[in-house]
Amino acid sequence: MSAPTATSADRRRWAQYLADERAEANVYRRLAASKEGEMRAILEQLAAAEGRHEAHWLTLLGGEPKRMPRASLRTRMLGWMAGRLGTIFVLALAQQAEARSPYDGERYATPAMRADEKVHHEVVRGLAARGRRRLSGTFRAAVFGANDGLVSNLALVLGIGATGVAPQLVLFSGIAGLLAGALSMAAGEFVSVRSQREMLDATDPGSTYGDTALPDLDIDSNELALVYRARGIPEEAAIERARKAIAEAHAGRAPVHTGPIDTHEVVGGAWRAAGSSFLFFASGAVIPVLPWLFGLTGVPAVVTALVLVGLALLGTGATVGLLSGASPLKRALRQLAIGYGAAAVTYLLGLAFGVTLA
Structure with missing residues (x-):
């Protein structure tokens, strides 16, 4: 037009x-x-x-x-x-x-x-x-670690504080929860990632099944085609690929079929994941403790902790949404609702088993 x-x-x-x-x-x-x-x-x-x-x-x-x-x-x-x-x-x-x-x-x-x-x-x-993919392993541990630290320690200090105990006990409980949770998260993440990598090592196509033996294989009837078929390649395509690999070997050229599939990139490193999990859990878990660390008690400490943790949850949720290609606002609000929901449950339990805030 x-x-x-x-x-x-x-x-x-x-x-x-x-x-x-x-x-x-x-x-x-x-x-x-x-x-x-x-x-x-x-x-x-x-x-x-x-x-x-x-x-x-x-x-x-x-x-x-x-x-x-x-x-x-x-x-x-x-x-x-x-x-x-x-x-x-x-x-x-x-x-x-x-x-x-x-x-x-x-x-x-x-x-x-x-x-x-x-x-x-x-x-x-x-x-x-x-x-x-490059970020996924370490980033997952970092985000989950920070969120777990925020939510679990907020729930812990609010639940303990709601029983009416002395502020010092709330502070010590928060610090203990920080250390215990960070160590537990790091250990669990290390075991999880290491186990996943070991599983991939046992599953991925390897490069040690016998490249040196390729020149001796019968080009018309050989076992190499079975290797490809075991990986999910259709029979005719597997036979053709095996013929090419053996021809390359007879010609003195290195075969191109044996490199392992790099799925480890998605999983990440075990030590990096454990270190990220420890540091980010600790950085998240310290935030709910800050009001008591700086001398606040009672309702002011609770309100300050809720505000600080709420801002942090909005930040981590928005970051997850951004990197996943989803709406940052929706992910931020979801994180906030989950964190506050867990804290509310433990706070009510603390009130049920204790007295009122000092």
């Missing part, structure tokens, strides 16, 4: 699209500048695609508008973060932005532009997934 048939409202909307496309292209260019290799090339191509969309709106507008609107707040935030925060955070937010294409109901957008936006979402999801 040609530009002369458009209304002033259409032209304002086009100008907004133009501003947003320029800002999004700038985000991808800034991210690409800090990368190398394939990721850089992909980000540059995303920027180029946004440039094509920009050109479409410029054509409809008949050139640069006299008054260019500001890009959307979300896009401006992405641009600010692109030069200051890690790529994974920016890509996680970009994934959410790309999921909400503005062109689905826009009659002046071309079908190719609508298709581009949907494909961009999958491309950004794939790029963000690389960073998530």
Whole structure:
């Protein structure tokens, strides 16, 4: 549809699209500048695609508008973060932005532009997934450790405090809960990750099943095809792959089929996970204790602890939502509700078994 048939409202909307496309292209260019290799090339191509969309709106507008609107707040935030925060955070937010294409109901957008936006979402999801895999093991331990520390120690100090005991006992109970919980979390995380890695070692295709014996195998009837079939490869494809591997071995070239699948990247390291779990549990568990540590008692201490822990729960929940590509606000509120719910139960139990707050 040609530009002369458009209304002033259409032209304002086009100008907004133009501003947003320029800002999004700038985000991808800034991210690409800090990368190398394939990721850089992909980000540059995303920027180029946004440039094509920009050109479409410029054509409809008949050139640069006299008054260019500001890009959307979300896009401006992405641009600010692109030069200051890690790529994974920016890509996680970009994934959410790309999921909400503005062109689905826009009659002046071309079908190719609508298709581009949907494909961009999958491309950004794939790029963000690389960073998530690198973070997943240690990050999982860190987030769970911090949240467990926040919730468990808040519940502990509120439950103890509600019985009416001396403030010193509440403080000592909180410190004891911090140390015991941090050590328990670290030990449990170490065992969990180490066990998972050992299971993967026993499950992943290995590189020691007999590469040196490949030249001696019968190319027409050999056991190598069974190896591939055991991994789930169909029979004909397994036979063909085995023939190629044996031919490579006869030619004196190293086979390319024996490298283990790197699933350990997702699991992470046991020592790193244990250390992160200990440190983050302790950092979370100390927050509910701070009011008593600084001399507050009774209701003021409880209210302060609730406020501090609430802010921390909102922060960790929002971070999880951001990195998972979900709504940070929803995840933050969910974390807050869970933490406060657990604390409320133990507080009521403390009241039932004790007296009132001093």
